[in-house]
Amino acid sequence: QKEVEQDPGPLSVPEGAIVSLNCTYSNSAFQYFMWYRQYSRKGPELLMYTYSSGNKEDGRFTAQVDKSSKYISLFIRDSQPSDSATYLCAMSAGTGGSYIPTFGRGTSLIVHP
Amino acid sequence: EADIYQTPRYLVIGTGKKITLECSQTMGHDKMYWYQQDPGMELHLIHYSYGVNSTEKGDLSSESTVSRIRTEHFPLTLESARPSHTSQYLCASSELGGGPTDTQYFGPGTRLTVL
Numbered sequence: 001q002k003e004v005e006q007d008p009g010p011l012s013v014p015e016g017a018i019v020s021l022n023c024t025y026s027n028s029a030f031q032y033f034m035w036y037r038q039y040s041r042k043g044p045e046l047l048m049y050t051y052s053s054g055n056k057e058d059g060r061f062t063a064q065v066d067k068s069s070k071y072i073s074l075f076i077r078d079s080q081p082s083d084s085a086t087y088l089c090a091m092s093a094g095t096g097g098s099y100i101p102t103f104g105r106g107t108s109l110i111v112h113p
Numbered sequence: 114e115a116d117i118y119q120t121p122r123y124l125v126i127g128t129g130k131k132i133t134l135e136c137s138q139t140m141g142h143d144k145m146y147w148y149q150q151d152p153g154m155e156l157h158l159i160h161y162s163y164g165v166n167s168t169e170k171g172d173l174s175s176e177s178t179v180s181r182i183r184t185e186h187f188p189l190t191l192e193s194a195r196p197s198h199t200s201q202y203l204c205a206s207s208e209l210g211g212g213p214t215d216t217q218y219f220g221p222g223t224r225l226t227v228l
Contacts, residue, residue, distance in 0.1 A: 008153045032215075043117075043203050043219025044156075088156070092215065099215035100146070103156040 003027050006089055006104030015113050019076040023089035023104045026070065030091040033065050034101060035074045038086045047087070048074070079111045116140055119204050119220035126194055127228050134189040134223045136204030143209035145187040146217065149173060150201045159202075162187060163209060194227045201225070 006023045013019055021035075032051055036044035048063045050056045050072075056063045062075040072091070076083055086108050090101035117138040126132055138145065143164045148156040158171030162181040176198075178190050187206075191198055201224050205217040 002155075004155070041221070043205070043221050044217075045219065046216050049216075100158065100161065101215070101217075105153060105155045108153075 001026055003102050004089065004091060004104040007107055008105055010108040010110055012110045012112065013079055015079060015081060015111055017079050017111070019079050019083070019109060019111075021074040021076075021087050021089075021107050021109070023072050023091075024070055025072075025091060025102075027091075027093065027102075028067075028070070029093040030102075032092045032094050032099065032101070033063070033072050034090040035061075035063060036088040036090060036103075038088060038106065040085075044088055076109075079109075081111050081113055084109055084111050117204060117206055117218050117220040119202075119223050121223060122221065123224045123226075125226045125228065128193075128195055130194050130227075132191050132194055132225075134191075134202055134204075134225070136187045136189070136220060137185050138187075138204075138206040138218070138220075139185060140206060140218065141184065142206035142218070143184065144207045144215075145181065146205040146207075147171075147177075147179060147187070147189050148203040148205065150203055150222070156203065160189065194225075196227045199225060199227050 034049040035047045037047045038044040053067045060077045064073040086106040088106040089104040092099045092101040120135045146161040147159040157173040160179040204220040207217045
């Protein structure tokens with residue numbers, strides 16, 4: 001079983017839709033949760049991070065963590081064609097001074113006008 | 114935009130060739146990483162470094178080697194390329210002691226094809 005599971009999609013939605021992207025994980029030691037966005041032919045860039053359980057909002061983006069269910073989500077409100085990209089979740093335990101994250105395989109999102 | 118550079122961006126070579134993928138960053142970051150990424154698959158950590166003269170193997174060493182002689186430079190070498198090495202290689206860097214999120218800044222990647 002992979003430590004981090006993420007549906008690769010693609011997920012196709014119309015412009016303006018609310019998008020929900022999700023990851024599940026098996027390692028209960030994970031405490032730090034991140035979402036990266038990767039455009040085609042580019043490297044990933046950090047979008048948001050959260051620590052432990054709870055929600056975090058940044059503009060149109062909301063990250064949610066439910067540690068009891070080992071489930072994290074990224075919501076995108078009023079989605080735009082420019083949001084079309086692959087979204088990777090990543091998480092780390094943050095122990096021993098090493099915070100090297102474990103990545104999901106990414107979900108491809110297509111927002112069509 | 115992150116100041117981390119990778120060259121070449123695309124490379125097609127024959128089996129058995131020795132190649133070096135270059136990665137440089139101008140942010141003064143101590144930590145640097147190499148990942149392998151296949152389409153629709155997870156990023157796999159190949160090597161990482163916490164600073165000059167420090168190198169560690171990741172989950173997927175992929176028969177490659179790295180060196181860290183200068184803070185800003187972290188090249189990846191394949192001594193004898195094979196078709197199984199065909200993939201995208203991503204370099205990243207982060208601050209030492211940057212905190213638990215350990216924000217990684219990624220380069221644009223090198224797309225390697227071994228014939």
